[in-house]
Amino acid sequence: MKLQEKLIFEKSRPGRTGYEVPTTTAKPIDPAAYFGKFYRKDIPEFPELSEPEVIRHFVNLSKLNYSIDEGLYPLGSCTMKYNPKINEKVAAMEGFCAAHPYWPERQVQGCMRIIKELEEMLCEITGMSAFSLQPAAGAHGELTGMLMVKAYHDSRGENRDIVLIPDSAHGTNPSSAHICGLHVVQIASNERGGLNIEDLGKNLSPKVAALMITNPSTLGLFEEEIGTIAKMLHDVGAQLYMDGANMNALLGKVRPGDFGVDVLHINLHKTFSTPHGGGGPGAGPVGVAGHLEKFRPVPIVEEAPGGTLRFNVNRLDSIGKVKGFFGNFGIIVRAYTYILNMGPEGLKAIAETAVLNANYLRVKLKPRFNLPYDRICMHEVVFDDKRQAPKGVSTLNIAKRLMDYGFHPPTIYFPLIVGGALMIEPTESEPLEELDRFIATMNTIADEAETNPDLVKNAPYTTPVLKLDEARAARTPVLRWKPAAK
Numbered sequence: 013m014k015l016q017e018k019l020i021f022e023k024s025r026p027g028r029t030g031y032e033v034p035t036t037t038a039k040p041i042d043p044a045a046y047f048g049k050f051y052r053k054d055i056p057e058f059p060e061l062s063e064p065e066v067i068r069h070f071v072n073l074s075k076l077n078y079s080i081d082e083g084l085y086p087l088g089s090c091t092m093k094y095n096p097k098i099n100e101k102v103a104a105m106e107g108f109c110a111a112h113p114y115w116p117e118r119q120v121q122g123c124m125r126i127i128k129e130l131e132e133m134l135c136e137i138t139g140m141s142a143f144s145l146q147p148a149a150g151a152h153g154e155l156t157g158m159l160m161v162k163a164y165h166d167s168r169g170e171n172r173d174i175v176l177i178p179d180s181a182h183g184t185n186p187s188s189a190h191i192c193g194l195h196v197v198q199i200a201s202n203e204r205g206g207l208n209i210e211d212l213g214k215n216l217s218p219k220v221a222a223l224m225i226t227n228p229s230t231l232g233l234f235e236e237e238i239g240t241i242a243k244m245l246h247d248v249g250a251q252l253y254m255d256g257a258n259m260n261a262l263l264g265k266v267r268p269g270d271f272g273v274d275v276l277h278i279n280l281h282k283t284f285s286t287p288h289g290g291g292g293p294g295a296g297p298v299g300v301a302g303h304l305e306k307f308r309p310v311p312i313v314e315e316a317p318g319g320t321l322r323f324n325v326n327r328l329d330s331i332g333k334v335k336g337f338f339g340n341f342g343i344i345v346r347a348y349t350y351i352l353n354m355g356p357e358g359l360k361a362i363a364e365t366a367v368l369n370a371n372y373l374r375v376k377l378k379p380r381f382n383l384p385y386d387r388i389c390m391h392e393v394v395f396d397d398k399r400q401a402p403k404g405v406s407t408l409n410i411a412k413r414l415m416d417y418g419f420h421p422p423t424i425y426f427p428l429i430v431g432g433a434l435m436i437e438p439t440e441s442e443p444l445e446e447l448d449r450f451i452a453t454m455n456t457i458a459d460e461a462e463t464n465p466d467l468v469k470n471a472p473y474t475t476p477v478l479k480l481d482e483a484r485a486a487r488t489p490v491l492r493w494k495p496a497a498k
């Protein structure tokens with residue numbers, strides 16, 4: 013079937029059906045008697061199709077997708093690593109996937125033990141004192157963390173409502189702070205891509221609640237002054253929040269708790285290999301230093317004498333509930349499996365391989381692509397389109413052209429402080445051959461940009477939807493199929 017034909021949605025033929033309701037001798041019920049005016053005799057505009065047609069429609073659509081199970085997925089800041097299949101096997105065990113959140117504690121001791129042990133593992137990995145696994149995403153973790161920071165200052169009778177955020181930060185940082193009712197002040201970066209210490213100093217005051225910093229930063233660079241930054245904040249009574257969505261480069265190497273971080277969120281759906289991007293729910297656990305422990309959301313899994321676990325909801329200083337029940341438990345099981353599967357040496361090897369892979373791409377692509385911050389990088393590397401721009405070829409064009417060669421594009425135009433950013437994160441999952449295939453393709457695109465820029469500018473040519481009218485797509489997006497008017 014041709015690519016374009018797979019996208020034809022008008023497949024309905026009157027009278028076609030994929031099911032047959034068995035006839036019955038029982039007295040038919042009258043649906044109208046049960047549902048009253050809500051009873052519909054007809055579902056308008058429902059497509060009429062046979063079962064194989066429905067199956068083919070969805071299978072063909074699924075084949076238009078791209079996933080880490082097919083090849084490199086270098087979407088920077090997203091850590092699109094391979095999701096080991098053993099995670100799925102363990103999460104599908106009946107004791108985990110069939111457990112109901114309303115079951116009594118004595119019946120779910122095993123599930124509660126997983127929650128408690130994952131919290132302990134994350135404490136050991138990050139150096140924080142305690143964790144909450146409840147937040148459902150990174151951004152949700154940020155919100156939970158900032159609510160705890162606010163509760164901490166309030167408990168001391170301090171009215172602090174300013175949050176400092178570097179100009180390289182992920183957009184969720186300012187929005188989380190804003191939702192907490194805090195005011196955001198932007199801090200500049202220095203010429204090495206780190207935080208501008210002078211600018212930080214100028215903005216410190218008794219009104220500052222916290223600095224939200226990402227380390228490694230979204231430029232893929234380790235914040236070398238993190239010790240100094242922590243001290244500057246603590247000296248004025250402010251808290252150090254770390255966005256640890258991208259912890260991949262730090263695993264088994266450096267612990268945020270050891271360099272002065274008070275609150276940290278991490279993403280199980282990035283660093284800890286749970287599905288990501290249309291693959292299901294996420295989890296953004298939050299870790300805290302000792303002085304913030306009592307503000308954690310309820311419930312907290314606690315061990316009673318004798319080893320029985322219970323959910324404690326009766327904690328006076330808690331910020332309250334942030335999520336239904338106990339977080340996305342299936343995701344917790346997957347991350348727990350991953351950590352046990354890797355072990356301490358495996359986690360270290362992940363960090364080393366992820367950093368090595370990113371630096372391999374940095375060195376190999378540098379001859380053809382502009383590298384705004386030319387330093388040894390951590391888990392990812394950020395290039396831009398300055399060398400291709402004179403020929404009219406932009407980052408967007410390069411990303412689209414990569415799709416023609418069968419790659420998922422990198423993250424583009426982020427971080428905002430790099431104009432035309434191409435943010436590439438290979439992760440540890442990639443063998444050398446796949447990295448070399450990507451490098452060869454990027455070099456081919458660099459050649460094309462020189463010799464035939466229109467070829468790159470009009471890409472893609474092989475995708476079901478060709479070059480988009482970006483302005484129209486943004487202004488009048490068509491986000492779902494609607495039946496043709498009769």
Ligand SMILES: *Cc1c(COP(=O)(O)O)cnc(C)c1O
Nearest residue numbers: 089149150151182184226255257
């Ligand atoms: C992914 C990411 C987030 C947000 O995580 P979500 O799970 O998408 O909410 C926040 N900060 C950084 C640096 C990230 O990379």
